[in-house]
Amino acid sequence: MNLAAILPPLVTIVGTTAFMARMMIGSRGEQVETVTDWVAEAPMELKTSILVFCDPEQERMMWRELGFGSVEAGFPTVLDVQYTSYGVDVEVQMRGGHRVADWTDQGALDALAQYVGAPEVTALSVYPGFIRLQVRVVDTLATPSLLPVVVSDDVDLEAVPAGVFEDGRTWTVPVQGRHILAGGRMGSGKSSLLWSLVNGMGPAIRSGRVELRVIDPKGGMELGFLEPLCTRFACTTAEEMVELLEETVTDLQEATQRYRGKVRKPVPTPENPLVVTIIDEAATLSAFSDPKVQARFERAHGLLLSQGRAPLYSVIETVIDPSKENVPQRQLLPYRIGMGLDEASQVAMIHGQGARNRGSYCDRIPYTTPGVCYVQEDGTAGFQRARAFMVSNEDIDRIVAEYAPPQPDFAPQGDYSDFDPDDLGEGISGDDQERAA
Structure with a gap:
């Protein structure tokens, strides 16, 4: 989802609207699924994350426990939860007064990971005022990919x-x-x-x-x-x-x-x-x-x-x-x-x-x-x-x-059909005589 394209409506997403937006997961295929369906088929390491980030009440409890918000100061808002190959991506609108460094701090990320029971949570700033949390339960790069044996003859040198x-x-x-x-x-x-x-x-x-x-x-x-x-x-x-x-x-x-x-x-x-x-x-x-x-x-x-x-x-x-x-x-x-x-x-x-x-x-x-x-x-x-x-x-x-690139052909000049390496005398080595012949 392109955040820049949906910025105006984001500020109005609250309460039930936000909850329903997260309940109806349509990006995973043609079939629209509920959070219950999603949790049922998610790996065990991911179930808690889905339950927390897709339920506004659970979400606010987490923000309060981790020091990211309060009833008086307000809370961050989860806007979207998407399945990825490594876990889930969570788009969050930061509350007023937060800095990106508050979210990328290693202590804060570790606390988030412990709360949702995930091996790792990372964060990056994708747009001013918003943060993307990446809940990682699978390392898709743990096994290296084999080197391609066939490469196109017209390989794009810019890619x-x-x-x-x-x-x-x-x-x-x-x-x-x-x-x-x-x-x-x-x-x-x-x-x-x-x-x-x-x-x-x-x-x-x-x-x-x-x-x-x-x-x-x-x-x-x-x-x-x-x-x-x-x-x-x-x-x-x-x-x-x-x-x-x-x-x-x-x-x-x-x-x-x-x-x-x-x-x-x-x-x-x-x-x-x-x-x-x-x-x-x-x-x-x-x-x-x-x-x-x-x-x-x-x-x-x-x-x-x-x-x-x-x-x-x-x-x-x-x-x-x-x-x-x-x-x-x-x-x-x-x-x-x-x-x-x-x-x-x-x-x-x-x-x-x-x-x-x-x-x-x-x-x-x-x-x-x-x-x-x-x-x-x-x-x-x-x-x-x-x-x-x-x-x-x-x-x-x-x-x-x-x-290996082709080596340039050796093209001697003149007619050497009558050449005899013995005519050069003792100054030429055996190897050189063989090459000359």
Whole structure:
């Protein structure tokens, strides 16, 4: 239901009208059901929530017991209760004087969860004056989804499949036109995310519409298997990795000259591909390298992020700690994926101030669900929970074998039919003689 469209009538919904609105549950299918029907078929963990939130008397008792309202001060009003894949969503109109922080406070949410007997209750602000409580009794992302084996040849690079949302929809990531930052502790699933994105871009990599460049400061241990799909791969020294970034900036600036005055929004083709640079654990270069290398990295990194969007240059970057020291130019990475984090303060680092009020709880993602994350969909309020696809060793082997771009053919010049490698004397090795033959 669109709150903006129903704001005027909301203020008049009181007493019996509100009760009947919650009694007649019509959004779950063609058959209109009563609360009694709903409770009868709801899982045991959800029955109390439905009974409380669908009965105004029970609701007011709860608000009074939890300190959210009183007869003198007034009460919040439940406007709608909807079944979801994880439990129920409850739309609440806050009473006068309440702040969003009163509802997103962890102590208040825990008290709500205990009252209705649910494992977890989360809250987010969907419109000024209103709050959405999410009663969670099922974790739909507890089991990861398998990586798709078949990817469309005409994959949309502005919507690359990366995983699933908790409501079952495919989670897509805008690689073209948006720089991406993924922050998460060790073991949070960043590698699965990167491989999921590579798999989603696979046909475009194979056809040449996407050119992949990778910087792996972990010596290739993390993304070394990705090298056959890359046109550039750097993993040994900080100097080598920064040089790759500087080379990419040079290519970017040459591309801007090619496009200047000819096209406003280039379309990736094998002749003019989308150049995707993956930087795994960027803090190795931005914070933990030699000061001179850091300065070179920051300059090249800033140029690539600030100028790359229009001429088809995109960056996908991962970091363990998304602090300003480790990602000094994070404001230039607009699409942010918050994976499992250790501290509540890090949620604001990855998703901005007030992220908890908008539904991002990255620090509450358990270690047992790597790949789970919070992202903000364009055009939607708050954050959505998603999980990157599960990527196995077999998946990696398949991706590399299936999507490696064709290597340029070697075409020697001139006639070498009478060439004899022995004529070169002792200066040529046996291997070189074999190649020459």
